[in-house]
Amino acid sequence: MAFSQKEAPNCDWCAHRSNCFFDLLKGQEDRQAWKEMRVANRFKAGEVIFYEGDRPRSVFVVCTGNVKVYKSSRSGQQLVTRIERPGDLLGHLAILAGGSVYEGTGEAMEESVVSMMDQMVFTEFLLKHPSAALALLGAVAKDVRRGEEKARDIAFKPARSRLANTLLDLARTPKDKTKPTVSGVKRKDLAEMSGLTIETTVRLVKDFEKRSLLKKQGKDLVITDEANLKSIADRF
Numbered sequence: 001m002a003f004s005q006k007e008a009p010n011c012d013w014c015a016h017r018s019n020c021f022f023d024l025l026k027g028q029e030d031r032q033a034w035k036e037m038r039v040a041n042r043f044k045a046g047e048v049i050f051y052e053g054d055r056p057r058s059v060f061v062v063c064t065g066n067v068k069v070y071k072s073s074r075s076g077q078q079l080v081t082r083i084e085r086p087g088d089l090l091g092h093l094a095i096l097a098g099g100s101v102y103e104g105t106g107e108a109m110e111e112s113v114v115s116m117m118d119q120m121v122f123t124e125f126l127l128k129h130p131s132a133a134l135a136l137l138g139a140v141a142k143d144v145r146r147g148e149e150k151a152r153d154i155a156f157k158p159a160r161s162r163l164a165n166t167l168l169d170l171a172r173t174p175k176d177k178t179k180p181t182v183s184g185v186k187r188k189d190l191a192e193m194s195g196l197t198i199e200t201t202v203r204l205v206k207d208f209e210k211r212s213l214l215k216k217q218g219k220d221l222v223i224t225d226e227a228n229l230k231s232i233a234d235r236f
Contacts, residue, residue, distance in 0.1 A: 002041065003039040003040060003041045003116050004039055004040065004041070005038070005039050005040075007039070007040035007041055007042055007113060008035075008038045008039060008040035008063070008115050009040070009063050009064070009113065009115075010035075011031070011034065011035050012035075014063070014086075015086075016063070016064075016085075016086035016087045017087070018087075019085070019086065019087030019088070020061065020086070020087035021034075021061060021087070021089055021135060021136070021139055022034055022035075022087075023087075024135035024138055024139070025129075025131065025132055025135055026131050026135075027129070027131060029129070030129045030131055030132050033125055033128070033129060034125070034132075037117050037118075037121050037122070037125060038061075038115040038116070038117060039115065039116055039117075040063060040113055040114060040115040040116065041113070041114060041116070042111065042112070042113050043065075043108035043111070043112050043113075043114060044108065044111055045108055045109060045110045045111060045184065046107065046108065047107065047108050048105060048106065048107050048108075049067060049090070049106040049107065049108065049114055050090075050091060050102050050105065050106045051102065051105050052070075052071060052072060052101075052102055052103065052104050052105040053101050053102065054101060054102050055101055056091055056094035056095050056100065056101065056102055056119060057118065057119050058091060058116045058117060058118055058119055058122075059089065059090070059091050059092045059095055059116070059117045059119065059122045060089070060090035060091050060106070060114050060115065060116050060117075061087070061088065061089050061090065061114070061115045061117075062084050062085060062086050062087065062088050062090065062112060062113075062114055063086060063112075063113040063114060063115050064086055064111075064112055064113040065086070065108060065109070065110045065111055065112025065113065065114075066083055066084070066085055066108075066109040066110055066112065066170075066184075067083070067084045067088075067090065067106050067107065067108055067109065067112055067114065068080050068082075068083050068084075068106075068107055068109050068189065068193075069081050069082050069083075069084060069090070069104040069105065069106050069107075070104055070105055070107070070192065071103070071104045071105075072105065078192055079192055079195075080189060080192035080193045081103075081104055081150075082146065082147075082150070083109070083169070083170065083193060084106075089139055090106050090114075091106070092136065092139065092140070093140065093143065095119055095122065095123075096136075096140070109184060109185065109189065110183075110184040153165060153195075154195045156236050157235070157236055158235065158236075159194070159196050159200055159204065160204055160207075160232055160235075161232055161233055161234070161235045161236070162194040162195060162196065163190065163194045163196060163201060163204050163205075163208075164208075164229050164230075164232040164233035165194075165233040166190060166193045166194045167182055167190070167208075167214070167221065167223065167229065168180075168223070168226070168229060168230060168233055170182045170185055170193075171223055179222050179223055179224060179226075180222075180223040180226060181217075181220050181221065181222050181223070182220060182221040182222075182223070183219070183220045184219070185221075187201055187202055187205070190205075205221070208229070211225075211228075212224055212225055213225045213228055213229050213232075214229075
């Protein structure tokens with residue numbers, strides 16, 4: 001299915017609006033222009049949205065679901081650099097860099113709706129709406145801060161703390177559950193996001209289960225002791 005305006009959710013009623021670039025826009029004219037220029041597509045789990053090394057032609061925003069961005073080595077190994085959630089921008093750094101390429105591959109982790117803005121359309125939007133350019137600076141600053149925090153954690157935090165932090169970061173509380181739950185995330189993804197090997201990740205997940213911090217429910221991981229898991233995540 002191609003990108004279309006029909007698939008684009010209504011920003012005014014979006015449950016993730018508070019985390020979206022749309023909410024950073026102040027004027028009604030800016031917000032209306034943002035809504036009108038978006039087209040969207042629905043991606044299944046594992047489908048690629050853009051590829052590392054491609055010339056950037058679009059800016060994306062995650063509307064529903066989760067998207068992982070990863071870098072690949074020549075041997076095929078992957079390093080997940082970040083997880084983008086509803087409201088997060090994708091591809092904007094490559095566009096702003098001018099003449100750059102996508103620094104990673106964007107792949108849907110579950111069924112996800114992703115909106116797209118053509119590069120030229122997005123650039124014209126920023127030129128016509130100066131307040132939107134200021135809002136974009138705020139989004140870029142958030143990306144930089146996240147990158148610095150991830151680098152700090154990998155450099156200084158032990159493996160146990162990094163995995164605990166990743167689990168808490170991914171956890172959501174579905175309407176049919178009472179506790180935070182990590183859904184649709186493979187052990188391989190957990191390992192990549194935490195900067196660990198799969199073997200270490202599997203061993204630590206089992207250890208967290210023995211300590212009653214986690215409980216498996218099918219393919220999901222339910223956090224049963226959030227306070228203690230947070231304590232582990234904060235250790236350096």
